[in-house]
Amino acid sequence: MxxxxxxxxxxxxxxxxxxxxxxxxxxxxxxxxxxxxxxxxxxxxxxxxxxxxxxxxxxxxxxxxxxxxxxxxxxxxxxxxxxxxxxxxxxxxxxxxxxxxxxxxxxxxxxxxxxxxxxxxxxxxxxxxxxxxxxxxxxxxxxxxxxxxxxxxxxxxxxxxxxxxxxxxxxxxxxxxxxxxxxxxxxxxxxxHAGAGGIMARRLLPALLVPLVGGVAAHQMLRHTRMEPHLVWSLLEVAQAAVLTWVVWRAATRLNALHAEQLRAEERTREDARAQRRLAEENARLYAEAEASSRAREDVLAIVSHDLKNPLSTVRMGTGLLTRRLDTLAGGAALQRQVDAIDRAAAHMQDLITRLLDAARMDAGHLLMLDRRSEAVEPLAQEALAMVEPQARDKGVRLERRLSQGLRASCDRPRILQVLANLLGNAVKFTPPGGTVTVSTTQDAGTVRVSVRDTGPGIPKAHQARLFQRHWQASDTAHQGSGLGLYIACGIVTAHGGRLWVDSDEGAGTTFTFTLPESPPDHPPLDTLEGEV
CATH class of the missing domain: 1.25.40 (Serine Threonine Protein Phosphatase 5, Tetratricopeptide repeat)
Known part of the structure; x- marks a missing residue:
């Protein structure tokens, strides 16, 4: 303008x-x-x-x-x-x-x-x-x-x-x-305005011109024709009424359409609310069923823990007694091998039951119970290496140590031994004869970093994101374990306030690394296991 x-x-x-x-x-x-x-x-x-x-x-x-x-x-x-x-x-x-x-x-x-x-x-x-x-x-x-x-x-x-x-x-x-x-x-x-009032105002705006146009037309008719004034004004009123009626009808039609659309929108909103309510009720029902299933599973595991662990303890006590007596009997060496096999099987079953109980607690969203103490890291790593040394020797895998002196961490010793034993056992298991497994410890900004590296075939990138999921195993290694080891190891490290991750390239070996705090945290960790993974 x-x-x-x-x-x-x-x-x-x-x-x-x-x-x-x-x-x-x-x-x-x-x-x-x-x-x-x-x-x-x-x-x-x-x-x-x-x-x-x-x-x-x-x-x-x-x-x-x-x-x-x-x-x-x-x-x-x-x-x-x-x-x-x-x-x-x-x-x-x-x-x-x-x-x-x-x-x-x-x-x-x-x-x-x-x-x-x-x-x-x-x-x-x-x-x-x-x-x-x-x-x-x-x-x-x-x-x-x-x-x-x-x-x-x-x-x-x-x-x-x-x-x-x-x-x-x-x-x-x-x-x-x-x-x-x-x-x-x-x-x-x-x-x-985009609302109904603005729409009505814009629709009625042409009506402002009706009196002006009609008045000018009547004025010109009176000046240039011989029509009677009352006839001119009567025609003007009729024309204005017709035009105003059309303008009002047009505005009313638009507002009625908007009102109908509003009613449809309100009905859709009510239907959405009903669907949300039904979904919430269904979710509540499924949640209650999941809670019931979780409680039933915990009850079953408690029964398993009690009813299986006690007999297994009795079996291991018996194998220990037989071992002592066979030492005094002639020809007892052959029977000793059978007794050792029974003891190893019972120990394996006890370890599996412990893992199942730990996994059940983690599935319920609880961090594992810890007994924290300030522990020297080097003896801890040496003890874990000693646990897997027979397995490495039998397979021809060399164990290397790169342990920093004087490092201490706030941790539950048996739990961290469990993590190290699992990582070392997996490294020995997947490293070919003649390969090397290396354990190293370093200090890093108030934490102790522990790494286990092997010279095995490596892990494909597509599998690395699923390593710490419960029961997950690659198809070519599904027969080599229960699939709970890394899942539980990650839960143990998370409960300590640390982190566990993997670095691997196919054909170039694998490195698992976890961190432990040097001193106890001021607050318990709030992150979930899923978030940490």
Whole structure:
């Protein structure tokens, strides 16, 4: 809108330069747009364009231009106070005097644009009020032109001074553009709102033109025809009623469609709520069943622990007694091998039961119980190496030690022995004859880092993310264990507040590393096993 005003004002200035009455006056006998008014309109349009931008410097320039327009308008209005021939001669030399109507509207627009960025409530309301006032006044002059009422657009105190038609149209466009600079507020905000009220306002907006168009049509009919006035006004009322009925029907149809869509949306929302409620009830039922299953499993495991461990302890006591007696019997060596096999089988079953109980506790979301003490790490690693040394010797795997001296960690010794024994046992198991298994310990920022590296075939990347899952085993190693060792080892390390991870490349060996705190943590670890893995 400001751009259109710039073009129109420039055309008027061009008309004055070439002496074109068509550009400056439009219609003979009506007021002309004088050069001063055209210049003020161009300055106002420039201010509006600058204030519509995002650059702070441009907006400050827009405010300065708007204040210049306001001050210029005040000076122009001041020339109408008193009667000075000098003013008449000066304005005659400049092409004419700006009318009081034009100066007043420019003053309102200049002040409104200067308050465009006002943050206070008062400033925002003043901006809206002055811009809306300029819009209403310019629209009133346009209506007067439509009815050919000269008292609105001519100034009675000065002959030949008035507001031109294209001046009024430009001011109307600038007023509307000023209101659109803050579309979220005031009347414009109500019309542009996305809600039902904004939709209704936009639908009913054409109804504002019905009285104006009808009045102009009736006025022209009375002037240029011999129709009776009562007939003209009767036809006008009928036409206005028909048009208004159509406008209202159109708005009502749209609002009814929106209401129907709202009802459908509310029904969908209720259906979603019912589905969510059913889902919550189903989840609650499944949770209760899972809790019951978990309790039943724990009960079964408790029974297994009691009913199997005790007989196995009796079996191992018996194998120990037989071992002592066979030492004194002739030919007892052959029987001793059988007794040793029975003892190993019973020990394996006891270890498996312990693992199952640990796994059940971890599945229930509980950290394993620990008896923490400050332990020297080197003897701990040496003891674990001694446990797997016979297995490594039988297979031809070399054990290497890279243990730092003097390291201590806060840990449960039997539990960490269990972790080390598991990692070392797996390393020996998967390292080919002639390979090497290396245990190393280092200190790292308040923790002790323990690593077990082998020279085996390595672990594929696709399998590494599942190593610490319960019962998971690669298809080619499924026969070599229960799949609980790494799962429980990770749970033990997590309970200590540490972390267990793996680094491996196919064909380049595997390294398992875990950390232990040097001192007991201030608070128990809150991370779940799944989060740690």
């Amino acid at each position: 400001a751009g259109l005003t710039l073009v129109l004002s420039a055309a008027v200035l061009l008309g004055w330069a070439v002496g074109s009455v068509t550009l400056t006056q439009l219609v003979p006998g009506l007021p002309a747009m004088v050069p001063l008014t055209a210049s003020a309109l161009m300055l106002t349009a420039g201010a509006e364009l600058a204030l519509g931008g995002r650059r702070a410097a441009a907006r400050r320039m827009g405010v300065l231009m708007a204040l210049t327009v306001a001050l210029w308008s005040v000076l122009l209005l001041g020339t109408y106070v008193g009667d000075s021939p000098r003013w008449d001669a000066l304005f005659q030399a400049l092409g004419g005097r700006t009318s009081p109507q034009s100066a007043s509207l420019l003053l309102l627009l200049g002040l409104a644009l200067a308050l465009r960025d006002a943050r206070s409530r008062w400033g925002a309301r003043a901006f809206q009020g002055m811009a809306l006032g300029a819009l209403v006044l310019s629209f009133s002059v346009l209506v007067a032109y439509s009815f050919q009422e000269p008292r609105f657009y001519w100034f009675a105190g000065r002959g030949g001074v008035g507001i031109a038609l294209h001046t009024d149209v430009s001011l109307l466009l600038l007023s509307l553009g000023a209101l659109l600079l803050r579309p979220e507020q005031g009347v414009v905000g109500a019309f542009l």
